[in-house]
Amino acid sequence: MSMYIIVVGGGNVGVQLTKRLIARNHEVLMLEKDSRQAQKLGNLLGEKHIMHGDGCDILTQKEAGFKRADIVVSVTGEDEDNLICCQLAKEVWNVSRVVARVNDPAHEAVFREIGIDDTVSATGIIFSLIDQQIASDELIPVGHLHKGHVEIVESVLSERSRLVGRAVRDIALPQGSFIVYLFRDGNGMPVNGDTEFRTDDMVVAMVPSARAEELRTVFTDVNA
Numbered sequence: 001m002s003m004y005i006i007v008v009g010g011g012n013v014g015v016q017l018t019k020r021l022i023a024r025n026h027e028v029l030m031l032e033k034d035s036r037q038a039q040k041l042g043n044l045l046g047e048k049h050i051m052h053g054d055g056c057d058i059l060t061q062k063e064a065g066f067k068r069a070d071i072v073v074s075v076t077g078e079d080e081d082n083l084i085c086c087q088l089a090k091e092v093w094n095v096s097r098v099v100a101r102v103n104d105p106a107h108e109a110v111f112r113e114i115g116i117d118d119t120v121s122a123t124g125i126i127f128s129l130i131d132q133q134i135a136s137d138e139l140i141p142v143g144h145l146h147k148g149h150v151e152i153v154e155s156v157l158s159e160r161s162r163l164v165g166r167a168v169r170d171i172a173l174p175q176g177s178f179i180v181y182l183f184r185d186g187n188g189m190p191v192n193g194d195t196e197f198r199t200d201d202m203v204v205a206m207v208p209s210a211r212a213e214e215l216r217t218v219f220t221d222v223n224a
Contacts, residue, residue: 002025002026002027003026003027003070003071004026004027004028004029004065004068004069004070004071005021005026005027005028005029005069005070005071005072005073006028006029006030006031006055006064006065006066006069006071006072006073007021007028007029007030007031007073007075008030008031008055008072008073008074008075008076008081008082008085009030009031009032009055009074009075009076009077009081009082009101010030010031010032010034010037010038010041010050011075011076011077012183012202013075013101014030014032014075014076015030015041015044015045016183016188017073017075018030018045018049019045020188022045022046022049028049029049029050029051029064029065030045030049030050030051031051031052031053031054031055031060031064032050032051032052032053033052033053033054033055035052038050038051038052039052051063051064055074055076055081055085056081056084056085056088058088058092061085061088061089061092061093066088066089066092066093066095067093067094069089069093069095070095070096070097071095071096071097071098071099072085072086072089072095072097072098072099073098073099073100073101074086074089074098074099074100074101075100075101076101077103078103079102079103079104079107082100082101082102082111083100083107083110083111083114083116085100086098086099086100086111086116087114087116090114090115090116098116099116100116151206151207151208151209151212152204152205152206153204153205153206153207153212153215153216153219154202154203154204154205155202155203155216155219155220156200156201156202156203157197157198157199157200157201157202157203157219158199158222159199160222160223161197161199161219161220161221161222161223162221162222162223163197163203163218163219163221164197164198164199165196165197165198166196166197167193167194167195167196167197168191168192168193168194168195168196168197169193169194171218172218173205173207173215173218174207174208174211174214174215174218175208175211176207176208176211177205177206177207177208177211177215178205178206179191179203179204179205180204180205180206181203181204182195182197182201182202182203182204183201183202183204184198184200184201184202203219205219
């Protein structure tokens with residue numbers, strides 16, 4: 001079923017999410033407050049999918065059609081903006097479902113207190129929350145994130161990363177953690193044991209909160 005989905009924030013997360021939603025034939029509009037970035041994204045994604053404006057501004061929201069939106073997703077790099085945008089979407093426009101990216105896990109409690117439906121931090125996870133027809137091998141158990149004290153960790157691999165050129169099965173990950181998705185050359189791809197890491201890959205992993213820093217160390221370790 002096609003839905004009208006508004007994505008606020010034209011960074012990497014927003015772009016990748018928008019691409020995937022467009023590919024699933026949803027009606028998608030991205031809001032980006034930086035005029036140059038908005039123009040650039042218009043050329044990349046198509047002008048009909050991009051609107052220049054502040055997603056936290058009520059007049060902009062009205063013009064974007066928040067009132068008829070099925071889902072509003074705010075994925076800017078600022079938790080305060082995501083919070084304001086989603087709160088207005090629920091309280092002013094009565095959007096039935098809102099999803100917010102939380103950059104600082106310490107802010108998750110605040111988001112939940114005001115009724116934000118889902119708080120997540122990676123494109124693949126956000127997409128799985130929106131599109132329940134995602135392939136079974138890409139299904140991610142989002143419902144267990146908070147109760148299971150699990151965090152989502154993202155990392156972009158530099159050319160000096162020790163992971164580059166190695167397969168997933170050869171990487172020693174902290175106990176209880178696993179890699180769930182990988183973004184390469186602007187496209188998302190599922191991961192299996194034979195997947196080899198490349199420079200500039202964006203790796204998305206789930207990890208017990210107690211071992212999150214240990215996993216980040218694995219991702220950021222570089223060759224001398």
